Amino acid sequence: MTTLIINIKELLQVENTPKKMVAGKDMKVLPTIKNAFLLINDDCIIDFGQMKDLSEITSDELIDATGKIVLPTWCDSHTHIVYAGNREQEFVDRINGLTYEEIANNGGGILNSAKKLQNTSEEELYKQSAKRVEEVMKLGTGAVEIKSGYGLTKEAELKMLRVIKKLNEVYPITIKATFLGAHALPLEYKNNKVGYLNEVIHEILPIVAQEHLAEFIDIFCETGYFSVEDTEKLLQAAANYGLKPKIHVNQFTAIGGVQAGIKFNALSVDHLEEMRIEDIEALKNSNTMPIALPSCSYFLSIPYTPARKMIDAGLPLALATDYNPGSTPSGNMNFVVSTACIKMKMTPEEAINAATINAAYAMGLEKTHGSICKGKKANFIITKEIPSYYFLPYSFGNNHIEKVYINGKLI
Numbered sequence: 366m367t368t369l370i371i372n373i374k375e376l377l378q379v380e381n382t383p384k385k386m387v388a389g390k391d392m393k394v395l396p397t398i399k400n401a402f403l404l405i406n407d408d409c410i411i412d413f414g415q416m417k418d419l420s421e422i423t424s425d426e427l428i429d430a431t432g433k434i435v436l437p438t439w440c441d442s443h444t445h446i447v448y449a450g451n452r453e454q455e456f457v458d459r460i461n462g463l464t465y466e467e468i469a470n471n472g473g474g475i476l477n478s479a480k481k482l483q484n485t486s487e488e489e490l491y492k493q494s495a496k497r498v499e500e501v502m503k504l505g506t507g508a509v510e511i512k513s514g515y516g517l518t519k520e521a522e523l524k525m526l527r528v529i530k531k532l533n534e535v536y537p538i539t540i541k542a543t544f545l546g547a548h549a550l551p552l553e554y555k556n557n558k559v560g561y562l563n564e565v566i567h568e569i570l571p572i573v574a575q576e577h578l579a580e581f582i583d584i585f586c587e588t589g590y591f592s593v594e595d596t597e598k599l600l601q602a603a604a605n606y607g608l609k610p611k612i613h614v615n616q617f618t619a620i621g622g623v624q625a626g627i628k629f630n631a632l633s634v635d636h637l638e639e640m641r642i643e644d645i646e647a648l649k650n651s652n653t654m655p656i657a658l659p660s661c662s663y664f665l666s667i668p669y670t671p672a673r674k675m676i677d678a679g680l681p682l683a684l685a686t687d688y689n690p691g692s693t694p695s696g697n698m699n700f701v702v703s704t705a706c707i708k709m710k711m712t713p714e715e716a717i718n719a720a721t722i723n724a725a726y727a728m729g730l731e732k733t734h735g736s737i738c739k740g741k742k743a744n745f746i747i748t749k750e751i752p753s754y755y756f757l758p759y760s761f762g763n764n765h766i767e768k769v770y771i772n773g774k775l776i
């Protein structure tokens with residue numbers, strides 16, 4: 366089955382030779398073709414170019430995209446979208462003056478979600494999570510990373526990971542799984558962090574690896590949660606099973622998590638609201654992608670990742686939603702791209718690069734996702750009629766998407 370899209374006002378993020386990622390000044394460059402066509406066959410992009418070079422207009426399906434922009438679907442490289450219930454009460458508690466930290470210390474926060482998830486059946490958890498997957502696909506996301514970490518017991522962590530696996534089997538969107546058993550200390554281990562970490566390392570991790578339930582390992586490396594020492598211990602154990610790190614660091618405090626990630630060749634270090642000069646320096650000459658989560662900063666009213674400082678220092682940057690019930694109950698990458706421009710002073714080109722090609726790299730998908738390139742997955746967004754691609758971040762909060770194709774399928 367072939368689909369040909371013609372008269373595209375502007376085709377964004379085109380590549381002849383696939384790049385791994387873009388960094389520093391190159392992030393300001395977004396390769397585009399005006400008045401373009403795009404040809405797909407089944408789940409693959411097979412051709413694209415200028416309308417004047419299109420030889421024949423024959424295909425099973427023909428779409429006229431006059432006045433519309435086409436771009437690759439977003440890659441969301443950091444989410445927690447498998448969760449049970451919501452935490453809207455904590456949202457109201459914060460409006461009334463409690464802090465995120467106070468709520469967590471009172472048994473709310475991650476432990477609140479863990480209790481809910483432990484009491485939810487696998488079928489029900491799947492149902493709730495599938496709804497969110499469908500929602501983000503309609504918002505233009507074509508690949509997503511999903512973490513465990515709201516289970517905090519062997520049984521519940523494995524339940525989460527099995528749900529992630531099933532979602533990947535059922536939906537056309539590509540899903541990558543991350544094991545985040547070390548997300549918080551369960552109540553039973555309140556005064557026994559070593560005991561819980563040992564449970565994660567010796568009881569849960571071997572099963573996760575043996576059953577291929579996750580490709581990546583994560584830990585919340587943060588004051589009051591897990592230390593750099595805990596992080597290194599877990600990453601070492603995970604490396605023995607071939608799991609690559611993608612870790613939560615520098616959300617509230619900078620304690621050396623970035624360096625620990627780099628030491629274990631992390632694919633990404635995520636959050637980075639608090640960045641010291643030495644953290645930026647450490648990331649230079651590493652293969653680790655920094656990921657910013659601006660909707661988390663927005664929702665919690667915490668600082669934004671200093672994107673300007675990082676990109677101006679020559680670093681790459683990826684953007685993700687962090688979709689979760691506590692700090693970011695939203696999986697809208699369009700909002701993330703807008704917020705990155707508005708609040709982090711990223712240019713539209715930088716933000717689009719960060720949400721496509723760099724985000725694909727941050728989940729090990731740069732060979733198949735993140736750009737319009739022959740041989741890559743037929744994953745793309747057709748916008749409504751809009752004046753230019755600047756309009757996407759500029760006209761924030763509005764829906765500019767007309768159609769989404771994932772793996773060649775209209776969503």
Ligand code: NIG
Pocket residue numbers: 474475478585613616661687689690691692693
């Ligand atoms: O990435 N920071 C750690 N974990 C999640 C939020 C956890 C929660 O509040 O449920 C995050 O923001």
Ligand code: FE
Pocket residue numbers: 443444445613687689
């Ligand atoms: Fe997160």
